[in-house]
Amino acid sequence: MESSGSAAAAVSVEGLKKTVAVGFRRRKVEILRGVDLLVREGDVFGLLGPNGAGKTTTLKIALGLMRPSAGSVELGVRGRQAVGYLPENAYFYDYLSGRELLIFCGRLFGLSRAERTERAARLLVEVGLEKAADTQLRKYSKGMLQRIGIAQALINDPRLVFLDEPMTGLDPIGRVEVKRIIQRLGEQGKTVLFNSHILADVAELCSRIAIMRAGQVIWTGTVDEARPTHGATLEDFFMEVVTA
Amino acid sequence: MTRVIAVALNTFKETIRDRVLLVVVLFALAMIIASLWLASISLGQQGRLMIDFGLVAVTAFGVLVAVFVAASLLHKEIEKRTVFILFSKPVGRAEFIWGKFAGLCATMLIVVMGMGIFLFLLTWLVTGMVSGWLLAASALIYLQVLVVMAVTIFFSTFASAILASVLGICVFAAGQLSHNVLSLTRLGHSVVLKGLSWVVFVIVPNLSAVDLKAAAVGEAAPRWSQVASWGGYLVAYMVIALVLASLVFRRREF
Numbered sequence: 001m002e003s004s005g006s007a008a009a010a011v012s013v014e015g016l017k018k019t020v021a022v023g024f025r026r027r028k029v030e031i032l033r034g035v036d037l038l039v040r041e042g043d044v045f046g047l048l049g050p051n052g053a054g055k056t057t058t059l060k061i062a063l064g065l066m067r068p069s070a071g072s073v074e075l076g077v078r079g080r081q082a083v084g085y086l087p088e089n090a091y092f093y094d095y096l097s098g099r100e101l102l103i104f105c106g107r108l109f110g111l112s113r114a115e116r117t118e119r120a121a122r123l124l125v126e127v128g129l130e131k132a133a134d135t136q137l138r139k140y141s142k143g144m145l146q147r148i149g150i151a152q153a154l155i156n157d158p159r160l161v162f163l164d165e166p167m168t169g170l171d172p173i174g175r176v177e178v179k180r181i182i183q184r185l186g187e188q189g190k191t192v193l194f195n196s197h198i199l200a201d202v203a204e205l206c207s208r209i210a211i212m213r214a215g216q217v218i219w220t221g222t223v224d225e226a227r228p229t230h231g232a233t234l235e236d237f238f239m240e241v242v243t244a
Numbered sequence: 245m246t247r248v249i250a251v252a253l254n255t256f257k258e259t260i261r262d263r264v265l266l267v268v269v270l271f272a273l274a275m276i277i278a279s280l281w282l283a284s285i286s287l288g289q290q291g292r293l294m295i296d297f298g299l300v301a302v303t304a305f306g307v308l309v310a311v312f313v314a315a316s317l318l319h320k321e322i323e324k325r326t327v328f329i330l331f332s333k334p335v336g337r338a339e340f341i342w343g344k345f346a347g348l349c350a351t352m353l354i355v356v357m358g359m360g361i362f363l364f365l366l367t368w369l370v371t372g373m374v375s376g377w378l379l380a381a382s383a384l385i386y387l388q389v390l391v392v393m394a395v396t397i398f399f400s401t402f403a404s405a406i407l408a409s410v411l412g413i414c415v416f417a418a419g420q421l422s423h424n425v426l427s428l429t430r431l432g433h434s435v436v437l438k439g440l441s442w443v444v445f446v447i448v449p450n451l452s453a454v455d456l457k458a459a460a461v462g463e464a465a466p467r468w469s470q471v472a473s474w475g476g477y478l479v480a481y482m483v484i485a486l487v488l489a490s491l492v493f494r495r496r497e498f
Contacts (some may be wrong), residue, residue, distance in 0.1 A: 065327075065333065065498045066498065067496065067497060079334060080333055081334055087332075090329070091324045093254065095258055100257075104250060105329070105333065107246060108335055109333060121397065136439045152329065
């Protein structure tokens with residue numbers, strides 16, 4: 001899964017800053033304090049960090065959901081046409097069925113009727129929801145919602161996929177299923193950038209990782225570089241870096 | 245355009261599958277049927293009372309449904325974070341606003357015109373005769389509802405759902421009275437009051453100008469050219485409200 005060092009940049013973040021005003025007195029809070037990050041094409045990239053480190057904000061700015069206060073984010077793909085996104089704790093239109101949601105998302109990408117019907121059917125099989133395809137989303141379990149969330153992120157066959165905490169709240173079976181999907185995306189040569197607190201999954205899935213703390217990237221490298229000695233875990237390394 | 249249609253279809257599904265809407269519409273139909281009782285105690289004015297009461301019910305329920313649904317649509321998307329799904333895809337903020345409005349237009353067409361046609365048939369069944377003005381009045385109630393909806397969507401881009409609803413209802417009430425305010429100040433001599441009433445008249449949509457309730461009960465009907473020009477003014481008002489809503493919503497971060 002290791003990508004070559006000369007691969008083109010899929011996501012390039014330089015000096016990214018974000019300040020927001022909070023409270024009645026509009027107190028300024030710096031969420032991002034100069035984030036630099038490079039994700040190469042074909043990477044399965046893990047963005048790690050404690051809560052409030054700025055991982056989700058970085059993803060949101062990359063997707064245009066927030067504006068940066070300073071710095072820039074460049075994507076190696078043109079526009080959002082080739083980008084897929086699964087938000088954290090995603091909520092979907094619960095009055096739609098799984099198939100209807102995928103067809104709706106396909107329509108937003110301007111896919112033809114034949115394309116969106118075919119892709120929706122194929123993705124439902126890929127995420128193991130073909131039997132629940134016509135069930136309303138309000139009847140889906142958390143794991144099923146996460147899988148339909150990944151399916152909607154893939155409806156446009158994106159080259160770059162952002163997954164925000166894709167394993168959160170899943171039972172062991174759900175986690176295995178989501179991990180398999182991410183593995184498959186990596187095998188298909190897609191660039192995947194995901195946030196996670198589950199370091200064992202990150203170690204298993206990612207080619208490269210970055211660790212964020214207090215709005216900055218404090219370490220970046222390969223998973224092997226993070227586990228230099230035999231028997232060392234990514235958790236040990238993470239704790240060492242974050243608490244340093 | 246494809247994306248506007250996609251958002252519109254989704255909004256239509258969302259609102260039409262909402263059971264609260266169904267309950268409200270059933271209640272409105274019950275109110276229209278209740279006009280039969282009112283009509284039965286009137287002296288020789290059965291048809292007139294039915295139409296009068298019925299059209300007021302169509303207007304009141306149409307406006308209430310439109311305002312509350314329009315005020316909550318954007319907030320629901322933001323609170324439930326479905327905006328993340330939409331705006332991470334190539335959907336523009338203006339496309340979202342116009343799509344939401346178009347979807348709601350389709351729902352309100354069914355709600356308002358459904359109630360109007362129901363009233364038309366009921367009047368015809370009870371009195372044996374009914375004027376086509378009743379349907380024209382329902383169509384123009386629909387236009388008034390669309391204007392209030394567009395204004396409420398504009399308010400909801402920067403205000404809370406409750407505040408947007410209240411402001412929407414205020415605009416509807418003021419829209420029924422703005423013409424009267426202008427007429428009343430003409431009687432006085434205060435230049436300031438006259439100026440202020442003109443400002444109110446320009447800012448607040450003159451909804452009473454397309455009110456055909458009187459014509460529907462057999463009173464003097466306005467000229468069609470007059471109704472058409474006021475209708476054009478309301479459509480322009482609606483477009484301006486939605487353009488402003490798109491501009492304000494473009495600045496929102498999620």
